[in-house]
Structures are given as C-alpha cells and as structure tokens.
Amino acid sequence: MDCDRSFRIDAQQLQRRFRSLQRAVHPDRFGQRPPLELSGVEPAQETDCDADSAFLMEIMEINEKLAEPKNEDILAEIETLIKVKQEELTREVTAAFERDDLQGAKKLLAKMKYFANLEDKLKAKKIPS
Template structure:
C-alpha cells in the first residue's frame, strides 16, 4: 500500500493509495491466487486455535451474563470493560506491528474481533429493535 507497516497510519494517505490501487486492480484478476500472506504469516486463516483457553472462558462468561434477563447494571459494567479492553488491545496491536511481530498482531486482532462481537450484543441489549 506504499505506507509504513504500522497499526497507526496516515488515514488520508492510505485512502488515496487505496483509490489508486482500486482503479488499477480488480479482485476478479486474483480470484485463483493463494490466500493473503504477509512475511510468512497467513492472515486469512481462522485464528481461534491461537487464542488461549482462559480468554475464551472469559468471553463465554460475558456472553452468559448478557443472556441473563434484567441485567441492566451488569450490561453497563460489561460495556465499560469492553471499552477498556479494546483500548488495551489497540495499543498492544500497535506495539506488535512496531516490533514486526505479525503472529502476535494476528492473535490480538482475533481477540479484538471477539470484543467487537460482544459490543454488538451489548448494543442490541440496550436498544432492542
């Protein structure tokens, strides 16, 4: 993408480069190519097997709490917890990119996805359709 390999990047520069590449490349040209790989780390593979068991237990407990009826106070607590964890993970991902530790960045980004899913569940509990 012709920008520094970092989690914190110049968004405007990235958008301009993306538009330029978008005009010159089309996904159909590359549909038969192997999965995306960066420095030997396959990014497109599932990452659940890389996540530690304690983390998965924590996520399950939060999901169980969210499933309980009449738990408004707990939902607020979970929402705050998710915000703190997201900030921590964002910093950790940035540091992993700075160290060029793509395997660690991959694991951390998978964890971020779990918290994103939890955040969606919290929002749907707070604002049921």
C-alpha cells in the same frame, strides 16, 4: 498516488490515478483467490488466537451475562469492560507491529474479533424491543 507534492495538484491526473488504483485493487478481482498475506502471515481468524483457557473463560462469562435478562447495570459493566479490553488489545497490537512481531499481532487481532463480536451482541441487547 504518484502525484507531485504540492498544494496545487492536477485534479484530473489525481482522479485518473485514483481510478486506476481502484480498478487494480477492487475486491471483485480477488474473490476467488486465497486470503492475502503480509510478510507470509495470513490474516487473523478467530480460531487463530491460540487462546488460553482464561481468555476463553472470560469470553464465555461475558456471553453468559449477555444472555441473561436485560439489566442496565450489567450492560453498563460489560460495555466498560469491552472498551477497556479493546483499548488494551489495541495498545498491544500496536506494540507487536512496532517490534515486527506479526504472529503476535495476528493472535491479538483474533482476540480483538472476539471482543468486537461481544460489542455487537451488547449493542443488539441495548436496542429497545
């Protein structure tokens, strides 16, 4: 934030710097621009995962289970599976970033989006109707 490292900081200076940075990076300034890149790598999209057929089959199977009539045992099983997969992918993404493998991280993040979508569907299914 471009302030002195101290417990006692100038709150007005900090607020001015914060607002200046907020204006500089506000989403409205980037609405018509192409996606931002990190070291030449565009943000991950679901279609970028170059997913192998086994991964896609796993996603399809979970989607099929979620489409079945509500069954608390199956929903609990899916919830556990999603949590385990998200934790696993988070570890893999962390490792990819640490070894500066941005393409690998991008593919893993795309896979994580699939599981985030499944989690949203699961939450919607658990809401009483």
